[in-house]
Amino acid sequence: MLSRVVSGGVFGVDAYRVDVEVDVARGLPSFSVVGLPDGAVKESRDRVRAAIKNSGFAFPQYRVTVNLAPADVKKEGAAFDLPVALALLAADPDAAFSPDKTLLVAGELSLDGRVRPIKGALVLAAKARELGLAGVILPAENCAEASLVRGIDIYKASSLAQVVTDIKGGLLPLYEEGPKKVEEDCFSTDFAEVKGQGHAKRALEVAAAGGHNLLMVGPPGSGKTMLARRVTTILPKMGWEESVESSCIYSVAGLLTSERPYIYERPFRAPHHSVSDAGLVGGGVSPKPGEVTLAHNGVLFLDELPEFKRKVLELLRQPLEDGVVTIARASGSALFPARVMLVGAMNPCPCGYLGDERVHCTCSPTAVERYRSRISGPLLDRFDIRVEVGAVRYDELSSSADNETPSSTMRARVELARGIQSERFTSRGFFTNARMEPADIRKFCRLDASSSALLEHAMEVMHLSARGYTRTLKVARTIADLGGSKGVGREHLLEALQLRGPLGEDGNL
Ligand SMILES: Nc1ncnc2c1ncn2[C@@H]1O[C@H](COP(=O)(O)OP(=O)(O)OP(=O)(O)O)[C@@H](O)[C@H]1O
Numbered sequence: 001m002l003s004r005v006v007s008g009g010v011f012g013v014d015a016y017r018v019d020v021e022v023d024v025a026r027g028l029p030s031f032s033v034v035g036l037p038d039g040a041v042k043e044s045r046d047r048v049r050a051a052i053k054n055s056g057f058a059f060p061q062y063r064v065t066v067n068l069a070p071a072d073v074k075k076e077g078a079a080f081d082l083p084v085a086l087a088l089l090a091a092d093p094d095a096a097f098s099p100d101k102t103l104l105v106a107g108e109l110s111l112d113g114r115v116r117p118i119k120g121a122l123v124l125a126a127k128a129r130e131l132g133l134a135g136v137i138l139p140a141e142n143c144a145e146a147s148l149v150r151g152i153d154i155y156k157a158s159s160l161a162q163v164v165t166d167i168k169g170g171l172l173p174l175y176e177e178g179p180k181k182v183e184e185d186c187f188s189t190d191f192a193e194v195k196g197q198g199h200a201k202r203a204l205e206v207a208a209a210g211g212h213n214l215l216m217v218g219p220p221g222s223g224k225t226m227l228a229r230r231v232t233t234i235l236p237k238m239g240w241e242e243s244v245e246s247s248c249i250y251s252v253a254g255l256l257t258s259e260r261p262y263i264y265e266r267p268f269r270a271p272h273h274s275v276s277d278a279g280l281v282g283g284g285v286s287p288k289p290g291e292v293t294l295a296h297n298g299v300l301f302l303d304e305l306p307e308f309k310r311k312v313l314e315l316l317r318q319p320l321e322d323g324v325v326t327i328a329r330a331s332g333s334a335l336f337p338a339r340v341m342l343v344g345a346m347n348p349c350p351c352g353y354l355g356d357e358r359v360h361c362t363c364s365p366t367a368v369e370r371y372r373s374r375i376s377g378p379l380l381d382r383f384d385i386r387v388e389v390g391a392v393r394y395d396e397l398s399s400s401a402d403n404e405t406p407s408s409t410m411r412a413r414v415e416l417a418r419g420i421q422s423e424r425f426t427s428r429g430f431f432t433n434a435r436m437e438p439a440d441i442r443k444f445c446r447l448d449a450s451s452s453a454l455l456e457h458a459m460e461v462m463h464l465s466a467r468g469y470t471r472t473l474k475v476a477r478t479i480a481d482l483g484g485s486k487g488v489g490r491e492h493l494l495e496a497l498q499l500r501g502p503l504g505e506d507g508n509l
């Protein structure tokens, strides 16, 4: 007898439909799985057999063939356990039940028949809705994340025995809690804790307002890491669509839990400098998201930038430009979103004190050169803002006065500037000044005669490249937006030139 259960597989951050077909025929008892299963799917035979027996059902003593259709796509993971078990029980001539074909089923089974959580439940639920199915049966732990998808019924599966009993009785338990109310962001850190560093804070505010990448250069202990860790506290609150996008990524990466079923705070990812290629940009036989994708809609922080392997950093160049990582595999290309604000931090030289007034730098010019050359020019070029973070003065540090601007004030200003940008680029979704094309720059960054002369002079004196020129204009546009100014004026341009910071075009101080 033949039976079929609808399920789904995950590829990249998308899901696709998989029909689990089971045929039970007379012959020597056997159990085979066809349809390009990977190791975990093949092993599912043993799990399914044990789970069926331990749930109090009889394993059919027939020739059992499981087909995962379409057969030309490689299936991976353990999420097919539950649909296979259900189809198998339904295919048994003695069984008196048939699973609903309008429900998508996914779940891993443990040997005792309990249903375990899976990766990608959210994208599977979204696919089910796209396919016009009535609902999904998902592991109980995954129901909260799946409830982000509206307009589809979500049924809880706790164990194989429960699911079978409930299908027979026509009473599957519906998950009705719906998405939890998105809580207000509550950060444990605040910019008010950082003493002094007004210049760096202003640079971070400008960067956050225009979505610009920012590099901080300074001696050890000046607060670079401390500043970077607070960037998300001033970024605009996440919108619903952004939240769903990020939650899908975390769902396929298996990073959502029933306590934290979706992402409503902008992600902050700070990978260690020993990170591998695949760890940073994603990869693997069946592609998995990397740090740059996990940081989508948020901040990717690369601390101690020159310590990263140069080859790994170079991989970031294309995603930073396009906002997406494409990983090509024989089975197709996976697209991972990667629109991030990149924040980098580094010392000016190996000992860290080059240019410091108080501590003498002990590095030879060749050592400094070698240190700097670990970051390529093109990557350096992607930092719109480069700011020097000097050592904090004693009086600033020891001051008990509570006069530092809190994150909430900075965030309010950033949100205003972002509001102006979303009006300006209405038709383009989440668009920021940092992503302006040459045509936009011509249109929105017009300079008057005196500013234009100033920029021309700066190009000569500062040896600005064409890229440096457009970058300065973009930053000036953001500064004008922060000031609520319609046009880009001389003072905005001057500040933008100042924010080009200590590193020149060639990476020299
Ligand atoms: N501006 C500041 N206000 C208050 N505390 C500070 C400030 N700067 C540094 N500190 C203190 O010094 C510690 C070290 O700062 P942080 O790790 O940010 O330095 P860093 O610039 O990243 O140094 P390194 O180059 O060695 O990585 C912080 O945890 C904090 O306690």
Ligand SMILES: [Mg+2]
Pocket (backbone or CB within 6 Å): 224, 225, 226, 303, 304, 345
């Ligand atoms: Mg640091």
